[in-house]
Amino acid sequence: MTAPLLRTEALNCYFDGLRAVADLSFEVRPGEIKAVIGPNGAGKSTLFNMIAGVTRPTSGQIFFDGVRIDAMPTFRRARLGIARTFQNLQIFREMTVLENVMTGRHMHGRAGVIGALLHGPSLRAENRAMADAALELLARFELDGKADVVAGDLGFGQMKVLELARALASEPRLLLLDEPAAGLPQAEAEHIGKIISALNRDGMTVLLVEHNMRMVMSLSHDILVLNNGMRIAEGDADSVRRHPDVLAAYLGEAEHA
Amino acid sequence: MTTTILQLLVAGVGTGSIYALIALGFNVVFKSTGAMNFAQGEWVVMGGMISALLFAATSNIGLACALAVVIVIMAGIASERLVIWPLRRPNTLLITLVSIGLAICTRSLVMLVLGKKPVGYPGFSQVSTLVLGGVAVQTQTLWIIGLTLAFLLAMHLFFERSMLGKALRAAAADRDAAAIVGVRVETTVMLSFAIAAFAGALAGAIITPLTLSSYDQGAMFGFKGFSAAMLGGVGSLPGAVVGGLALGLLEAFGSFYISSDFKDAIAFTVLLLILFARPSGLLGRADVIKV
Numbered sequence: 033m034t035a036p037l038l039r040t041e042a043l044n045c046y047f048d049g050l051r052a053v054a055d056l057s058f059e060v061r062p063g064e065i066k067a068v069i070g071p072n073g074a075g076k077s078t079l080f081n082m083i084a085g086v087t088r089p090t091s092g093q094i095f096f097d098g099v100r101i102d103a104m105p106t107f108r109r110a111r112l113g114i115a116r117t118f119q120n121l122q123i124f125r126e127m128t129v130l131e132n133v134m135t136g137r138h139m140h141g142r143a144g145v146i147g148a149l150l151h152g153p154s155l156r157a158e159n160r161a162m163a164d165a166a167l168e169l170l171a172r173f174e175l176d177g178k179a180d181v182v183a184g185d186l187g188f189g190q191m192k193v194l195e196l197a198r199a200l201a202s203e204p205r206l207l208l209l210d211e212p213a214a215g216l217p218q219a220e221a222e223h224i225g226k227i228i229s230a231l232n233r234d235g236m237t238v239l240l241v242e243h244n245m246r247m248v249m250s251l252s253h254d255i256l257v258l259n260n261g262m263r264i265a266e267g268d269a270d271s272v273r274r275h276p277d278v279l280a281a282y283l284g285e286a287e288h289a
Numbered sequence: 290m291t292t293t294i295l296q297l298l299v300a301g302v303g304t305g306s307i308y309a310l311i312a313l314g315f316n317v318v319f320k321s322t323g324a325m326n327f328a329q330g331e332w333v334v335m336g337g338m339i340s341a342l343l344f345a346a347t348s349n350i351g352l353a354c355a356l357a358v359v360i361v362i363m364a365g366i367a368s369e370r371l372v373i374w375p376l377r378r379p380n381t382l383l384i385t386l387v388s389i390g391l392a393i394c395t396r397s398l399v400m401l402v403l404g405k406k407p408v409g410y411p412g413f414s415q416v417s418t419l420v421l422g423g424v425a426v427q428t429q430t431l432w433i434i435g436l437t438l439a440f441l442l443a444m445h446l447f448f449e450r451s452m453l454g455k456a457l458r459a460a461a462a463d464r465d466a467a468a469i470v471g472v473r474v475e476t477t478v479m480l481s482f483a484i485a486a487f488a489g490a491l492a493g494a495i496i497t498p499l500t501l502s503s504y505d506q507g508a509m510f511g512f513k514g515f516s517a518a519m520l521g522g523v524g525s526l527p528g529a530v531v532g533g534l535a536l537g538l539l540e541a542f543g544s545f546y547i548s549s550d551f552k553d554a555i556a557f558t559v560l561l562l563i564l565f566a567r568p569s570g571l572l573g574r575a576d577v578i579k580v
Contacts, residue, residue: 084469085469105468105473106468107472107474109469111471115469115470122465124462126458127455127459131455135472137452138456138471138472159451159452162452198470201470
């Protein structure tokens with residue numbers, strides 16, 4: 033049993049007395065793809081935001097690779113090796129595709145403020161290295177032809193891929209994907225799915241929130257099902273699919289209403 | 290006739306450069322915080338007055354101005370750390386209001402420390418006027434235009450080429466997304482204040498030989514720079530240049546052909562017109578959200 037890469041302990045989050053996440057303890061093991069699913073309002077986004085550092089938990093703890101991170105600012109978590117994509121796509125639209133990915137490598141830069149202002153030779157060499165690494169990454173996603181295109185001019189599917197490339201540019205150990213297939217036609221969703229599974233084969237640990245069940249079921253090693261902020265099931269695709277509480281949560285309160 | 294026009298043109302570009310620098314300060318802070326920093330004009334005054342003080346002590350204009358600029362940059366950084374950074378939930382209105390308080394405090398401090406008397410120093414060149422093709426040009430105006438150009442070029446390279454510049458633009462575009470790739474957003478806000486103070490102090494240091502400098506000019510400098518920023522398009526760096534030059538030229542020609550009493554009213558009129566007719570400015574564009 034290897035140590036978990038991410039672990040939460042008795043995590044709670046309240047918004048004005050409303051409980052968004054309740055007493056949640058779970059873990060993500062290195063090398064796995066773990067999915068978090070649940071109906072709207074189940075607490076998936078809140079959970080994601082707490083892990084990424086956007087929302088502070090009301091109580092409870094989060095550990096990343098044994099380090100407690102729940103009170104850490106976002107940029108520190110990023111530097112520890114957590115990267116994410118956003119549900120509603122947050123790329124830097126006015127920057128070029130290449131610049132987006134280079135920004136993703138930001139924390140690997142060395143030249144400080146003075147160097148940047150003086151525009152010295154070390155900076156130029158570093159810039160070159162950064163641009164080369166970024167181009168290599170773009171090539172892997174077949175975006176290298178678009179390197180100098182302003183990101184806002186890409187097609188929606190390409191923007192999604194770019195956001196993923198930017199996240200990977202920081203060389204993270206944990207990738208948080210917030211609905212990577214949302215808004216994509218099935219073919220492009222499958223393309224993203226292939227990228228994710230290829231990354232995972234190379235060793236990337238992934239925590240995934242997704243509504244596209246086909247994607248979730250085919251990609252995930254382990255699935256956590258939330259409803260009303262609480263865990264109602266956890267396990268592999270088959271066991272979750274058959275779980276009575278999951279069926280009830282998804283298929284309806286109709287019977288109870 | 291043409292001589293007059295050329296003369297006005299040079300004068301307009303000279304003042305316009307100063308306005309462009311101040312407008313750039315407004316725009317850099319606006320980009321990173323979404324707020325207007327009304328302490329911007331005070332940094333111009335500080336740049337001029339501290340240069341004068343240091344010139345009196347060292348009799349070396351270049352050294353005095355360079356040191357003054359460095360001191361004002363420090364003051365800009367200190368201002369951000371003291372009044373912006375501690376805000377727990379900064380929003381644009383709060384930052385704008387706090388900046389007005391900062392402007393008033395800065396002005397009082399400048400008055401107490403540096404005095405109420407207008408101060409000045411000679412131009413950067415020994416010769417004060419040159420005659421170029423029949424047009425008499427103040428050498429200091431050429432210095433103003435040249436140094437402004439150099440500063441703008443350096444800023445352009447910084448924002449486009451350096452990783453830090455990219456990080457600054459990224460944080461301005463999307464705080465959350467920048468933070469998750471490891472950009473320390475609070476530091477980028479501090480850096481934007483440093484750049485804004487740099488631009489303001491430079492403007493003050495190079496204009497003082499022509500106009501003298503006194504503690505109470507900050508509001509007017511700030512107002513002119515603000516008008517220039519609005520004219521060019523808030524948050525746009527090329528907009529600051531276009532807005533600054535346009536305002537400088539309008540003032541030069543307006544005060545000659547209409548009345549020099551009317552000079553300061555021109556900026557005000559321009560500001561009102563632009564707010565009515567084209568609130569996003571000449572180079573600004575309405576935010577288009579593509580989904």
